[in-house]
Amino acid sequence: MDTIEAIRVRHSVRQYSGRPIPEDVRSELERVIEERNQEDGISHVQIIYGDPACFDSFMNRNGRFDGVQNYIALVAKKQDGAMERLGYIGEELVLTAQKMGLNTCWVAGSFNRKACKAKVGSDQKLYAVIAIGYGMTRGKASKSKDFDAVSKTRRQEAADWYVRGVEAALLAPTAMNQQKFVFEQTGEMARLSTKFGFYTKLDKGIVRYHFEAASGHEVTLV
Ligand SMILES: Cc1cc2nc3c(=O)[nH]c(=O)nc-3n(C[C@H](O)[C@H](O)[C@H](O)COP(=O)(O)O)c2cc1C
Known part of the structure; x- marks a missing residue:
């Protein structure tokens, strides 16, 4: 699958199976994360596996998310432009994951920030997370503007x-x-x-x- 196809078939997925992410897929995601962190200089993006507590939040009591075990933590220095840069890096990771058969969902609100295991330095901030794993479904197309x-x-x-x-x-x-x-x-x-x-x-x-x-x-x- 190329990037264009990944863009076409990607939808947010909020229910995940317990199937673990295999080693080779983890290595590829970690390689891209490492490269982008090096190039960017202010980002400290991390991937965390097997941590369901991050999605056990009050915001999520209605079961909007289910079975989330893994997430990408979008951490960067607190400075102007950090969010735009994290958006760009995060979406490359989303599409990289999609190409390898994984599903994702960006999450800025409905997660338990305090329970998140990402390392956040005193001059840094956790801006958002991306749930990642094998979805129970592939999601569906959302309504779009013209x-x-x-x-x-x-x-x-x-x-x-x-x-x-x-x-x-x-x-x-x-x-x-x-x-x-x-x-x-x-x-x-x-x-x-x-x-x-x-x-x-x-x-x-x-x-x-x-x-x-x-x-x-x-x-x-x-
Ligand atoms: C920056 C950002 C934050 C988001 N935060 C949440 C969230 O807190 N909870 C949630 O269920 N979905 C969240 N989403 C997912 C959006 O609701 C979803 O992308 C949008 O409805 C379009 O659907 P699609 O991704 O399937 O195309 C977020 C998406 C983005 C880009």
Whole structure:
């Protein structure tokens, strides 16, 4: 499965089977995490296996999540731009996991922050987690906005690569499925801004990853 196919088939999954993640799959995820942490300089992303306590939260008493054993902890230094960078790194990990047959769900609210086993330095913050494992289902497609609702450049005036990028961005996970992002084509690049909303800075990094992966063109954040 390539990245484009992973973008198409990914949906949030909240119910997991107890099937453990095999060693070779763990090694690949850990390799990507290590590389991104090295390159980024401010992120301290970690993957934690076999820790159900993190999803045993008051927020989750209604059983929204079930069987979550593993999660990726999105930790970074507390500084401007950290959330956008974690969104970008986290979504690469989500799609890497999808390609290897795993399922995921971004979680910024419904988890037990205090029970989470990630190491968080005094100058760092745990911004969100991503549940990861073998889903009971593959999830299902969510309602999505139209192209023109998230693009200042009209579809008929846009380059093919830009259309591919926006369409991939429309398939990205966003907090509460809010999709409060706006793209604009600027020559051979695109600009991306977000409107006011919950966790839109994480969303910004996530949709940027989808756009760049599908279009092969760079996005500048405004
Ligand atoms: C930054 C972020 C935070 C999220 N937080 C939660 C959460 O706390 N609880 C939850 O059940 N889903 C959470 N989600 C999942 C979204 O609800 C989901 O991505 C959205 O409804 C679109 O569905 P899809 O991912 O299946 O396309 C979050 C997603 C993102 C991107």
